[in-house]
Amino acid sequence: GAVVSQHPSWVICKSGTSVKIECRSLDFQATTMFWYRQFPKQSLMLMATSNEGSKATYEQGVEKDKFLINHASLTLSTLTVTSAHPEDSSFYICSASVAVGTDTQYFGPGTRLTVL
C-alpha cells in the first residue's frame, strides 16, 4: 500500500525558533498533499492544500506567513513553522493523494511539536 512518512516524529524547540517538518510519499507520486493540525482530543483541522509546483492554498484563519509550505517535488512537501510559540504546540499530520481530486488520501504518522 501507499506509504507516507513524516520527519521528525517529534520535536521540541524554543519559542521564537523555526521548525521544518517533512512529508514524503515513499512509493508513489503525490500530486496533492494536505497538512493538518490536531489538538488533544480534537479532530484533524485542515491547514492547507498544496499541489506540486504551485503555491499552497491555506484554509481560513491559517497564517500563510507563519506556516510556510513547500511542495517542490511529487514526493516531498515541507511545513515550516516560523517563529514558533507555545500555542503552536500540536500534532501535525500530512496526507498525500495520487492525483488531483482523487478520493483517496494516505496519512503520515504525524509529528508532535512542543514549543517551550
Add this chain to the structure above:
Amino acid sequence: KNQVEQSPQSLIILEGKNCTLQCNYTVSPFSNLRWYKQDTGRGPVSLTIMTFSENTKSNGRYTATLDADTKQSSLHITASQLSDSASYICVVRREGKFQFGAGTQVVVTP
C-alpha cells in the same frame, strides 16, 4: 457548527464485546464517506469508504453502514480486541473538501 457529528465522544467496552459508533452529517451532496482508525500519536488509517449509493461495507471485524436519506452512518466493531482501542473518525468528502468528525475514542479493556 460542525457538519459531521459523531457520537458517543468516548466509550469503554470489554474485550470480545461489540459496539457501534454513530456519525451524522449535514454535508450534501457528498462524494463519499470514510471511517478512519487513528491510534494515539499516529496518523489515521482508512477502514472503509462508501459512496452515497452504498449501504454497507465491511473490512474484517469492522462494518460500516450508510443511510443517505437520514444522513447517518455507523461503524460496528465485532468481537472487539485490545488493539481496537483508538479514535475512530468519520470523514465526508464533498467537492474536493474533506469534512472531519471529532472522532469517537474507544477503549477496549480486558
